[in-house]
Amino acid sequence: MLLNPEVLTLLILDFVFAFFGIIAFILSVKIFLKWDLSSTSESQYRLEKQAFLASTIIKYIFLIKVPLFLFFVFTLDKIADVLVGAMCGAGVVDASGYGIYLLLLKILNIYIFAFWLTLHFNDMKKEQQPYTRLKFGVFIPIFFLFMAELIVEYFMFSDIDIHQMVDCCGTLYSNSSASYISVLFKINTVFLVGLFYGTYIAMFLSYLYKKRYIFSVLNVLFLFISIVSLIMFFGTYIYELPTHHCPFCFLQKDYNYVGYLIYVLLFVGTFNGIVCMFLDRFKTSLYFNSLYVVLVSSYVVVYYLKNGVLL
Amino acid sequence: MLFQLMLYLIHTMEIKMRDKINLYLIEYAINAILRDKYKNFFILSIFTMLTFLLSSVFFITNSIKYELDLTLDSLPQIIVQKTKAGRVYDIDADIVDDILNISGVNNAVARVWGYYYFENIGVNFTLVGVEEFEKQYKNSLEKIVQKTTLEDANRSIMLVGRGVKDMMSKSYYDKYFNFIKPDGSLKKVFIGGVFDADTQLESNDMIVMSKDTLRDIFDMDASKATDIVVEVSNPKEIPTVALKIKQKYPDVRVITNDDLRVSYENIFDYKSGVFLALFIISLFTFFMIVYDKASGLSGEQKKEIGILKAIGWRVDDVLKEKFYESFIISFFSYLLGVSFAFVFVYILQAPWLRDIFVGYSDLKPVFELPFVLDIETLLLVFFLSVPIYISATIIPSWRVATLEADEVIR
Amino acid sequence: MIQLKDITKRYEINKNNTITALKDINLEIKEGELIVLKGASGSGKSTILSLIAGLSKPTSGEVVIDAKHISKLPDNFASIFRRDNIGFIFQKYNLIPNLSVEENILLPLIPLNLDTKVAELKLQKVMDKFEIIHKKNNIVKNLSGGEQQRVAIARANVNDPKIILADEPTANLDKKLSISFIEILKQMKSSNKTIIVATHDPLFFGLDFVDREIEISRGNII
Numbered sequence: 001m002l003l004n005p006e007v008l009t010l011l012i013l014d015f016v017f018a019f020f021g022i023i024a025f026i027l028s029v030k031i032f033l034k035w036d037l038s039s040t041s042e043s044q045y046r047l048e049k050q051a052f053l054a055s056t057i058i059k060y061i062f063l064i065k066v067p068l069f070l071f072f073v074f075t076l077d078k079i080a081d082v083l084v085g086a087m088c089g090a091g092v093v094d095a096s097g098y099g100i101y102l103l104l105l106k107i108l109n110i111y112i113f114a115f116w117l118t119l120h121f122n123d124m125k126k127e128q129q130p131y132t133r134l135k136f137g138v139f140i141p142i143f144f145l146f147m148a149e150l151i152v153e154y155f156m157f158s159d160i161d162i163h164q165m166v167d168c169c170g171t172l173y174s175n176s177s178a179s180y181i182s183v184l185f186k187i188n189t190v191f192l193v194g195l196f197y198g199t200y201i202a203m204f205l206s207y208l209y210k211k212r213y214i215f216s217v218l219n220v221l222f223l224f225i226s227i228v229s230l231i232m233f234f235g236t237y238i239y240e241l242p243t244h245h246c247p248f249c250f251l252q253k254d255y256n257y258v259g260y261l262i263y264v265l266l267f268v269g270t271f272n273g274i275v276c277m278f279l280d281r282f283k284t285s286l287y288f289n290s291l292y293v294v295l296v297s298s299y300v301v302v303y304y305l306k307n308g309v310l311l
Numbered sequence: 312m313l314f315q316l317m318l319y320l321i322h323t324m325e326i327k328m329r330d331k332i333n334l335y336l337i338e339y340a341i342n343a344i345l346r347d348k349y350k351n352f353f354i355l356s357i358f359t360m361l362t363f364l365l366s367s368v369f370f371i372t373n374s375i376k377y378e379l380d381l382t383l384d385s386l387p388q389i390i391v392q393k394t395k396a397g398r399v400y401d402i403d404a405d406i407v408d409d410i411l412n413i414s415g416v417n418n419a420v421a422r423v424w425g426y427y428y429f430e431n432i433g434v435n436f437t438l439v440g441v442e443e444f445e446k447q448y449k450n451s452l453e454k455i456v457q458k459t460t461l462e463d464a465n466r467s468i469m470l471v472g473r474g475v476k477d478m479m480s481k482s483y484y485d486k487y488f489n490f491i492k493p494d495g496s497l498k499k500v501f502i503g504g505v506f507d508a509d510t511q512l513e514s515n516d517m518i519v520m521s522k523d524t525l526r527d528i529f530d531m532d533a534s535k536a537t538d539i540v541v542e543v544s545n546p547k548e549i550p551t552v553a554l555k556i557k558q559k560y561p562d563v564r565v566i567t568n569d570d571l572r573v574s575y576e577n578i579f580d581y582k583s584g585v586f587l588a589l590f591i592i593s594l595f596t597f598f599m600i601v602y603d604k605a606s607g608l609s610g611e612q613k614k615e616i617g618i619l620k621a622i623g624w625r626v627d628d629v630l631k632e633k634f635y636e637s638f639i640i641s642f643f644s645y646l647l648g649v650s651f652a653f654v655f656v657y658i659l660q661a662p663w664l665r666d667i668f669v670g671y672s673d674l675k676p677v678f679e680l681p682f683v684l685d686i687e688t689l690l691l692v693f694f695l696s697v698p699i700y701i702s703a704t705i706i707p708s709w710r711v712a713t714l715e716a717d718e719v720i721r
Numbered sequence: 722m723i724q725l726k727d728i729t730k731r732y733e734i735n736k737n738n739t740i741t742a743l744k745d746i747n748l749e750i751k752e753g754e755l756i757v758l759k760g761a762s763g764s765g766k767s768t769i770l771s772l773i774a775g776l777s778k779p780t781s782g783e784v785v786i787d788a789k790h791i792s793k794l795p796d797n798f799a800s801i802f803r804r805d806n807i808g809f810i811f812q813k814y815n816l817i818p819n820l821s822v823e824e825n826i827l828l829p830l831i832p833l834n835l836d837t838k839v840a841e842l843k844l845q846k847v848m849d850k851f852e853i854i855h856k857k858n859n860i861v862k863n864l865s866g867g868e869q870q871r872v873a874i875a876r877a878n879v880n881d882p883k884i885i886l887a888d889e890p891t892a893n894l895d896k897k898l899s900i901s902f903i904e905i906l907k908q909m910k911s912s913n914k915t916i917i918v919a920t921h922d923p924l925f926f927g928l929d930f931v932d933r934e935i936e937i938s939r940g941n942i943i
Contacts, residue, residue, distance in 0.1 A: 004580050005369070006687070008587050009694050012594075016702050037795065040778055042733060048796065049713040052626050056709060064698045071690055078687065082576055124627075127798050333834040335827070346819055618815045619828065621776060622876070623804025625797045628832040716776050 004082075006075040007157045013068060014150045020057045025143040027054040028136040035133045051132065055120055058139070061146075062113040069106055070260065073251060079160070086166050089248040095166045098156035105149040111271060112142055118275055189233055196229040200293055203273070207282050219273025219285065226266055230296065237299040242311040258295075265292040333631070340635035347612075350604055355644050357597060362648025362696050363655070365590055369688045370656040371665050372583045374680040376576065383572050387540035388549055390566045391556055399564075401535035406560065410541055413555050417544040421536035423522045425529050427490060431482050436475055437517045440525035467524040468503035474515035476505050493530045500524060594695070598703045605637075605707035613714060620716035633708035634701070641700035645693055657682050723750040723773060723884070723915065728782035730768055742768040744940045746782075750917065752883075755910045755930060758919040760937035766919035769937070770886045773917070774807050775799035786884075804829055808877030810887040814869050816876070818862035822853055825861055826876045843879055851875040851905070867898050874905055885909055887918045891925075899924050906930075 027050045035051075036044055076089035086092055093099035116135060123131035199222045206214040231247050238250050238258065251259030269288030272281040304310055344351050391410070393402035404421040411419050423440035469488075471479070479488055479502070487501045500520060526533060543552050553565045616629060655661055660680055725748040732740045743765045750756055758766040771777045772784050775791045776799075784792040791802060816825050823844060830840055848854035851871045856864065861872060877885060887906075891899040899922065907930055909916060918925060926934065936943040 005583050005587050006691060008584060008591075009691055012591060013694060013698060016699060020702060020705065038793065040780060040792075045778065049626075049709075052630070052713060053706070053709045056630060056705060060702065060705060064694075068694065071694060074687055074690070082573055082580075124797060127794060129795055333832070335831040335834060335840075339831055342820070342824075614815070615817060618811070618817070620800065621774065621803075621809050621811075621815075622829040623800055623807075623880075624829075624832055625800035627797060628800075716771075 004079065006071075006078055010068070010072060010075065011154060011157070013064065014153060017061055017064075018147065018150055021061065021143060021146055024054045024057040024061075024139065027051070028139040028143070032133060032137040032140065035136070037129060037132070051136070054136065054139075058113070058116060058120070062110075062117055065110060065113065069110060072106065073260075076248075077252060083160070083166055087249070088246060088252060090246050091166045092160070093248070095161075095164070096156045096159040098152050098159060102149065102152045102156050105145070105152060107267075109142075109146055109149050111267075111274075112145065114271055115275070116142060118279065122279070184228055184232060187228075187232070192225075192229050193233055196225050196233075197293075199225055200289065203289065204286065207286060212276050215282065215285075216274050216277040219270045219276070219289075222273070222289065223266065223270040226270075226292065226296075230262070234296040234299060236311055237303045240303060240311075262292065262295060265289075265295065336628070336632055337635055337639075340632050340639060343632070344636055344639060351640060354601060354604060355640055355647075357600070358641065358644035358696070358700065359647045359651070361590070361593060361597060362645050362692055363651045365587075365695060366649045366652035366688070366692050367656050367661060367664055368583055368586050369692065370652055370683070371661055371680065373683045373685055373688060374656070377681055377683045379575055380572065383568060383575065386568055386571060388543050388546065388568050389541035389553055389556070391539040391541065391560075392564045392566070393538075393562060394564045395562065399538075401531060402538055402563070404534055404536040404539075406563075407539055409559065410539065410556060413552055415543050415545060415548045415552050416541055418542040419539055421539050423525050423531065424537050425525070427518075427528070429478065429482075432478055434478055435516065436478075438525055438528065439517060439519050440522035441519060442522050467498070467500045467520065467527075469500045469518050469520035469524070470504050470506050471502055471519075472515050472517040473505060475518055476502070490528045492528055498524070498528050500528075590695070594699060598699065601700060601703040602707060605704050613711070616711050616714055617716045620714070626712045629712035630708055633704065633711065637701050637704040637708070638697070641697045644700075645696050648696070649689065649692060656680060722752055722787060724748070724783075724785040725769070725772065726783045726785065728769075728772065728779045728784065730765075730772065730777070731780045741940055743772075743779075746940075746942060748935070748942065750915060752915055753910075753913045754932040755906070755916045756918070757925050757928075757931050757934045758917060758937055759921065759926070759934055760919075761921055764937045765940045766937045767888050770888050770917065770919050773884070774809060774886055775803050804832070805880060806883050808880070808882040808885045810873055810877045810885065810890050812889040812892050814873040816861045816869060816872055819860060821858050821860055822864070822872050823848070823857040825872055826879050828876065829880055843881075847875045847879045850878070866894065867901060870894070870898060870902060871905075874902075878909070883915060885914050885916045887916070887920075889920055889922075890918065891920065891922045896924075903928070 031047055031051055031054065034043070034047060073089060076092045079092045080086040080088055083092060083095060086095065093103055116139065119131055119135045119138070123129050123135055199218060203215060203218045203222060206218060227247070231245050235245055235247060235250065236242050238255060239246075248259070249255070250262070251257060265288050269285050269290075269292055271285075273285035273289065275281050276285060300310070391402065391406070393400045402421075407419045407421050410416055425438050427436045427438050428434075429436060479485070485502075487499050489497045489499055492498055506519070525531070531537075541552065541556070543549050549567050549569070553567050556563065557565050619629060620626075655664075657680060665680065725746055728743055728746040728748075729741070730743040732742060734740060746765075746769070748769070758769065760766045768777070772779055772792070773786070775784070775794065779792050782792070783790060786802075786806070789802065791799060794802065817828070826844055826847065827840070830843065835843075844857075845854070848857055851874055853868060853871045853875055856868060861869060864872070891902055894902065903924065906916065906918070910930055925931070
């Protein structure tokens with residue numbers, strides 16, 4: 001399994017990231033401990049220069065990470081072809097105990113890196129550079145999360161046994177499965193959909209009333225509710241099958257890769273929404289979130305128009 | 312309201328774009344690259360060479376996989392073989408009847424075939440036995456059987472593939488061929504004709520004859536067969552049927568077409584994986600070269616950066632410019648490397664390189680590498696080249712950007 | 722207005738070797754003044770210029786320009802300040818030889834990412850003023866000494882800075898070019914720019930349009 005070219009590529013880049021990440025980490029520790037902008041000593045000047053290196057490394061890692069994540073999803077799909085029983089990425093994720101953690105870690109890290117960069121850009125805009133110490137201090141735990149992702153990625157891929165059959169999303173995402181997913185099925189669908197649209201309207205209202213913190217919190221809620229409602233309700237309209245709940249299958253060619261659009265819209269929207277706690281990104285967030293709502297709703301509407309009934 | 316929102320967003324995106332992309336800077340970067348012609352040309356060539364090799368390997372393996380997939384599609388869904396002590400033995404032909412009784416099974420045929428080693432030239436022929444009135448398990452065979460009679464009152468006739476005909480002619484066997492039986496005696500079989508089957512990879516070394524002739528050549532009992540192929544009406548049922556056969560006959564090995572596909576894919580991935588491992592080493596070396604070249608700045612270049620900083624360029628501006636330089640060089644090499652690979656593999660048909668993957672033998676079928684364009688492969692090569700090059704330039708660029716400008720003034 | 726308050730600048734060559742370039746310097750320059758900093762090489766006048774430009778930071782003391790504490794600004798902001806407010810004329814011009822006149826003058830504007838029309842306008846204005854516009858597409862290394870001089874001056878002025886700093890501008894020039902430089906200096910003075918020239922060229926001494934002559938020797942003002 002490890003000798004699959006796609007997996008090897010991911011691991012090679014992980015290695016490069018780890019190398020530079022460690023450099024950034026060491027610098028972050030130094031800066032966090034000794035930074036003093038008012039000092040005119042040689043060591044402070046050196047530290048200022050090193051701050052540039054650290055932030056450049058972090059920018060680089062983030063810049064590559066985002067398209068690499070898409071590539072990662074692609075790779076999961078490709079491995080699904082070789083794994084007996086897997087029909088889409090869901091099967092691969094489930095093939096190893098590490099799978100779901102890796103996926104969550106990756107998404108989490110992208111959010112976190114994006115936050116860090118936002119913090120960085122705002123820091124550099126001010127003459128006092130007020131957040132420098134904070135941002136490098138914050139990078140320290142981020143680094144550990146980041147290394148965790150790399151290590152888990154290595155373990156997950158070496159764990160996959162091509163000779164072992166895996167469950168397809170059909171069994172994973174069904175009422176009868178014994179996993180955490182089955183809990184979701186207990187939730188009433190009408191309630192869920194209502195919650196989804198309700199949260200969206202609440203976000204809109206909080207924007208009109210300029211309530212920053214409420215807006216941010218609602219975005220966090222919206223992210224989770226969207227994913228759950230996507231699996232439970234909207235996904236079935238994309239597949240036009242009431243039992244197909246897989247959140248991965250619509251990333252495939254058969255559905256025009258719409259999955260990528262859906263997730264990108266959702267992530268960009270909610271990320272900007274959460275960032276509204278410090279910055280004015282209301283409009284961006286609303287724009288992307290609205291597009292997301294329109295997109296998933298359109299599948300339901302189109303289905304209804306075509307067939308006259310709902311699933 | 313939504314419309315206003317859209318307009319606003321397009322406007323902000325436009326501003327953000329201009330914030331992020333500085334055309335003047337890009338132009339300066341291109342100019343800077345051209346001003347240092349020799350060094351940059353050297354790096355460009357090596358890098359293009361690396362991406363070229365890598366892309367070629369992937370293009371070739373993709374094409375072979377594709378061709379193989381086509382071949383495998385025409386292979387039987389389930390093959391049943393008898394094994395004893397881990398080796399394959401002749402199977403009882405009447406197991407076919409039992410299998411036909413399993414629900415979901417469309418057809419089951421006992422196959423009689425084998426490899427014949429032609430010592431003179433050192434090649435293996437694949438001998439396939441057919442029964443004229445039996446439904447063939449492969450359409451291509453069906454066509455062949457309809458063409459000629461394979462058994463005459465007096466003599467045995469066979470049909471041969473192109474490659475076989477050529478091999479036999481080389482040994483002056485033009486109208487017939489003498490097979491050497493296990494007991495040393497000869498079996499003369501007349502060449503009735505030459506066929507071209509559907510796919511090139513498999514038919515080149517094939518000989519079609521009647522089952523009786525074949526049994527004769529290999530000294531196989533009339534009640535035995537080489538293996539049994541099973542056709543299942545619903546492809547999704549294949550694993551279930553395979554399981555049932557296995558349960559009924561514990562000493563048989565049941566291979567499904569999926570198993571075959573997976574094992575072939577793994578062989579290919581293994582081979583390209585090995586290649587990739589070698590590539591890593593060269594990439595590492597290249598990393599060192601790039602780092603070295605990028606760090607070694609001439610006094611002239613240091614001065615130039617010093618001037619820029621003195622006239623108001625920030626460290627971030629210099630970093631950005633250096634980034635543009637490395638991105639342009641690496642991306643350009645990537646495009647060149649992929650394009651060259653494209654020409655090399657699909658137009659020139661990859662001389663020398665394809666032998667590593669196709670296998671080298673005299674009966675190597677002459678086939679054309681089909682054109683397979685895979686976005687994933689392009690992305691794969693991209694991620695293996697561009698980000699690594701850029702990472703090699705991070706530290707040198709930073710060193711340059713943080714030079715003390717006041718030394719320039721002296 | 723430019724103020725240097727209790728400026729000391731030390732350079733660390735290595736662990737044991739430190740050079741004191743400036744010691745407890747106090748200097749005040751009013752807006753619109755034309756100052757000549759006199760002194761031999763190594764006296765510290767170039768250091769003063771680089772401190773005013775924010776190119777280096779003092780070991781102790783402060784540089785304040787128009788109430789802005791330049792010496793305390795982080796690199797990004799110091800560079801922005803320099804870009805917007807200071808025009809530097811170097812000893813050897815320091816033009817990029819294989820670029821054209823226009824490209825050289827454009828250099829300070831590149832990071833600004835201006836609208837094409839705005840940039841064009843600025844370029845035009847300054848090339849006109851220093852009479853180099855007719856050669857705007859010529860490659861700099863093919864120009865005469867005098868023309869290169871004008872390109873260097875044009876580049877320093879393209880952003881219309883308030884302060885012009887010139888470091889030994891005539892050190893490599895013959896008398897004729899030196900005199901033409903002094904003429905151009907007069908021109909710039911009349912546009913109310915604050916100009917500081919660091920030089921040991923006697924041609925600059927005793928000129929009538931110079932407001933003050935300050936002498937530096939071994940890191941101290943005399």
